[in-house]
Amino acid sequence: xxxxxxxxxxxxxxxxxxxPLLTFGRGIAAYSTIEPKHITPAIEFLLKHAQAAVDTAxxxxxxxxxxxxxxxxxxxxxxxxxxxxxISHLNSVADTPELRAAYGAMLPQVTAFFSSLGQNLALxxxxxxxxxxxxxxxxxxxxxxxxxxxxxxFRLGGAELSDADKxxxxxxxxxxxxxGKAFSDHVLDATDGFVHVVTNEADLIGLxxxxxxxxxxxxxxxxLQGWAFTLHFPSYYPVLQYSENRELRKLMYEAYVTRASELxxxxxxxxxxxxxxQNMLDQLKLRDEEARMLGFAxxxxxxxxxxxxxxxxxxxxxxxxxxxxxxxxxxxxxxELCEFAKQNLGxxxxxxxxxxxxxxxxxxQARYAFSENELKQYFPLxxxxxxxxxxxxxxxxxxxxxxxxxxxxxxxxxxxxKDTSGNTRAYFYLDPYARPGKRGGAWMxxxxxxxxxxxxxxxxxxxxxxxxxxxxxxxxGVLRQHTITHDDVITLFHESGHGLxxxxxxxxxxxxxxxxxxxxDAVELPSQFMENFCWEWExxxxxTAHVDTGKPLPRDLYEKMLAAKNFQNGLMTLRQIVMSLTxxxxxxxFDVTTAQGHAVLDLSRKIAAEYNVIPQPKISCWxxxxxxxxxxxxxxxxxxxxxxxxxxADAYSAFEEAAKLTGTVLDLQTGxxxxxxxLEVGGSxxxxxxxxxxxxxxxxxxxxxxHGGMA
Numbered sequence: 001x002x003x004x005x006x007x008x009x010x011x012x013x014x015x016x017x018x019x020p021l022l023t024f025g026r027g028i029a030a031y032s033t034i035e036p037k038h039i040t041p042a043i044e045f046l047l048k049h050a051q052a053a054v055d056t057a058x059x060x061x062x063x064x065x066x067x068x069x070x071x072x073x074x075x076x077x078x079x080x081x082x083x084x085x086x087i088s089h090l091n092s093v094a095d096t097p098e099l100r101a102a103y104g105a106m107l108p109q110v111t112a113f114f115s116s117l118g119q120n121l122a123l124x125x126x127x128x129x130x131x132x133x134x135x136x137x138x139x140x141x142x143x144x145x146x147x148x149x150x151x152x153x154f155r156l157g158g159a160e161l162s163d164a165d166k167x168x169x170x171x172x173x174x175x176x177x178x179x180g181k182a183f184s185d186h187v188l189d190a191t192d193g194f195v196h197v198v199t200n201e202a203d204l205i206g207l208x209x210x211x212x213x214x215x216x217x218x219x220x221x222x223x224l225q226g227w228a229f230t231l232h233f234p235s236y237y238p239v240l241q242y243s244e245n246r247e248l249r250k251l252m253y254e255a256y257v258t259r260a261s262e263l264x265x266x267x268x269x270x271x272x273x274x275x276x277x278q279n280m281l282d283q284l285k286l287r288d289e290e291a292r293m294l295g296f297a298x299x300x301x302x303x304x305x306x307x308x309x310x311x312x313x314x315x316x317x318x319x320x321x322x323x324x325x326x327x328x329x330x331x332x333x334x335x336e337l338c339e340f341a342k343q344n345l346g347x348x349x350x351x352x353x354x355x356x357x358x359x360x361x362x363x364x365q366a367r368y369a370f371s372e373n374e375l376k377q378y379f380p381l382x383x384x385x386x387x388x389x390x391x392x393x394x395x396x397x398x399x400x401x402x403x404x405x406x407x408x409x410x411x412x413x414x415x416x417x418k419d420t421s422g423n424t425r426a427y428f429y430l431d432p433y434a435r436p437g438k439r440g441g442a443w444m445x446x447x448x449x450x451x452x453x454x455x456x457x458x459x460x461x462x463x464x465x466x467x468x469x470x471x472x473x474x475x476x477g478v479l480r481q482h483t484i485t486h487d488d489v490i491t492l493f494h495e496s497g498h499g500l501x502x503x504x505x506x507x508x509x510x511x512x513x514x515x516x517x518x519x520x521d522a523v524e525l526p527s528q529f530m531e532n533f534c535w536e537w538e539x540x541x542x543x544t545a546h547v548d549t550g551k552p553l554p555r556d557l558y559e560k561m562l563a564a565k566n567f568q569n570g571l572m573t574l575r576q577i578v579m580s581l582t583x584x585x586x587x588x589x590f591d592v593t594t595a596q597g598h599a600v601l602d603l604s605r606k607i608a609a610e611y612n613v614i615p616q617p618k619i620s621c622w623x624x625x626x627x628x629x630x631x632x633x634x635x636x637x638x639x640x641x642x643x644x645x646x647x648x649a650d651a652y653s654a655f656e657e658a659a660k661l662t663g664t665v666l667d668l669q670t671g672x673x674x675x676x677x678x679l680e681v682g683g684s685x686x687x688x689x690x691x692x693x694x695x696x697x698x699x700x701x702x703x704x705x706x707h708g709g710m711a
Contacts, residue, residue: 118157387543517683
C-alpha cells in the first residue's frame with residue numbers, strides 16, 4: 001500500500017487538482033504542504049461527494065445489500081472523514097490563527113452532514129432492510145456488527161424523531177461541536193498566554209539543572225532575559241515538584257488552576273474571552289436536551305447505550321464504592337504528608353495546594369532515598385523507545401522499523417509495523433514534545449483504519465501517538481541528550497496500547513476495526529494494560545541507560561522505585577474518582593433548568609468536599625480546563641478509566657500467572673492469546689466477550705486493588 005500521496009479518489013476540477021487535502025487518495029497526506037486556504041474548497045467538494053453517495057444509497061432502486069449500500073457509503077464518508085481528520089489533527093498539533101479560523105468555518109457544515117446521516121430515515125430503513133434480508137446471515141461477524149451498530153446509531157442520531165424535531169436535534173449537534181472547539185481553544189490560549197520570567201537565579205533554588213536549562217531556552221526563544229516558565233506541563237510541574245521558592249510555586253499554581261476561568265491571569269490583561277464558565281453550562285444544557293429528545297432521562301443514560309455498563313445507578317455505585325475503599329488509604333497518605341511537612345519542611349501553617357507536589361517529592365526522597373529527577377536520568381527517549389518496541393515485538397510477533405512518512409513538524413518520527421514475513425501491517429507517527437500551538441496532554445488518534453477496499457486490497461491502518469514531553473534543550477551550545485520521567489514512560493506505554501489496538505486489528509470492516517466500535521468504557525483496557533510493563537525489571541533493565549554514563553538502571557534503585565510504586569496511590573486514586581463522579585453527576589443529577597453562574601464549579605466542589613480528603617483551594621477552577629469531558633469525547637465517560645482499569649489489571653494478571661511458570665511476563669503464548677482475543681478483534685464483538693475469551697471468566701477487581709496496594 002502506498003503511503004505517500006497517491007492518485008486522487010475522484011475526478012477533480014482544475015482549481016482543485018493541486019489541493020493536498022484531495023490528492024493523497026488512499027495514501028497519507030503531505031501535511032507540510034497543507035495551508036488554511038485549502039480547507040474550505042476541499043471540504044465543500046468532499047461534502048458534495050458524500051451527499052451524492054447518500055442520495056444514491058437512499059434511492060429506491062439501490063439494493064439493500066452490503067456491496068451496494070454499506071460499502072459505497074463507507075467509502076464516501078471515509079474520504080470526507082479522513083481529510084477532515086487531517087485538518088482536526090493539524091488544529092491540535094500545529095495551531096495557528098489562520099488554521100483555527102478555517103477549521104472553525106467548516107466545522108458546522110461537517111457536523112451538520114454527519115448529524116443528517118444519523119437522522120436520515122430513508123437510510124435507516126435501508127439498513128433495517130439489510131438486517132432483515134437473507135444476505136445478513138451470510139455476512140461475517142464484523143459486517144453484522146457494523147450493521148447492528150449502525151441501526152443503534154441511527155436511533156441515537158435521531159432518525160426516529162419527528163420531522164418537526166429533527167432540525168432542532170441537528171442544531172444541538174452543531175452547537176455542541178462549536179462549543180467543544182471553543183472550550184479547547186480557550187484552554188490552549190490560556191495556557192499559551194502565560195509566561196513568568198525569573199531574572200535572579202537565586203529564586204530557582206531546588207530546580208534541577210535540566211529544568212533550568214529548559215527555562216533558559218524558553219526565554220531565549222521568546223527574546224527574554226533570564227528563565228521563562230509557562231503553563232505547559234513540562235515547564236509548570238517541575239516548579240511545583242522541586243522549587244524551594246514557595247512564592248514561585250504559589251504563583252505558578254494559581255496561574256495553572258485558574259486557566260480559562262474568570263480568575264485566570266488573562267483577566268489582568270483585560271482579556272476575559274477565555275473563560276469557560278458559561279461554555280460548560282451551555283454544553284450541559286444541550287446534552288440534556290439531546291438526551292430527552294431521544295427518550296432518555298439524562299445524558300448519562302444516553303451515553304450508556306453503546307457502553308459495557310448497563311445503568312446509571314450501576315456506574316454511580318461502582319464509583320462511590322471505589323471511593324469508599326480508597327478513602328482510608330488516601331487519608332493515611334494525606335496525614336503522613338502533612339506530618340512530614342510540618343516536622344521536616346517547616347510548613348507549620350499546613351500544606352497548601354502549591355506545597356503538595358513539593359512535599360510529596362521530599363517525602364518520597366526521605367522514605368525511599370531517591371528522587372524522580374535522579375530516576376529521570378536513566379530514561380533517554382531513544383532508549384525508552386527501544387525498550388517499548390522490544391516488548392511489542394516479543395509479545396505480539398511483529399517488527400517495528402523506522403519509516404519515512406510525510407510529517408507536520410521536524411520532531412515527528414514515523415514507524416512501520418511489519419509481520420514476521422516482512423510485510424507491512426501498519427504505520428504510526430510519534431509526536432513527542434510540547435510546543436506552542438500544540439494541545440496539552442497525550443493521545444492516540446486514528447489517521448487511517450483497516451478495511452477491505454472495493455478492489456479487494458487491504459487498506460492498512462495508520463495511527464498518531466501524541467505526547468507532550470519536555471523538549472530537548474541546548475546547554476552551553478550543545479544539544480543535551482533528551483531524558484523523560486518515569487511518568488512520561490508510563491504515558492508513552494499507555495498511548496502505545498491504544499495504538500496497538502488500532503494497528504494490530506485483523507478486522508476488515510472499517511466500522512469495527514481497531515478501536516472503532518469498541519465500547520467506550522472498555523477502550524482503555526489495552527492502554528492501561530501496557531502500563532504494567534513499566535514496572536518490570538526485565539523490561540526496565542533493557543530500556544534504561546544513564547544519560548552521562550550509559551549504564552542501565554541499578555537494581556537497588558529499581559527496588560526503591562518499586563517500593564515507592566504505590567506512594568500516595570490512595571490520594572491519586574481518590575482524585576481520579578472525584579473527577580469521574582463530577583463528570584457522572586453533571587450528566588445524571590445536575591439540574592440544567594435552574595443552573596446558572598458557577599453551578600458547574602459548585603457541584604465539583606461539593607463532590608470533592610464529600611469524597612476527597614485534601615482541603616479544597618478556594619481559587620481552583622480546575623473544571624474549567626476539564627477538556628476530557630467538554631472537548632475530548634469523554635462526557636459521561638470519564639469513569640471508563642477506572643472501569644477499564646479493572647479489566648486491564650485482571651488481563652495483566654494472566655501474564656503474571658504465566659511468569660510463575662515460564663520465568664517471564666513476556667510470555668509468547670499469553671501474548672499471542674491477548675493479541676488474538678483482545679487486539680485483533682477490535683470492536684467486532686462485545687468487549688465482555690473478548691475479555692472472557694482471553695481470561696476464561698468474568699473480570700475481578702482483586703488484581704487492581706493488589707496492584708494499587710489497596711488489597
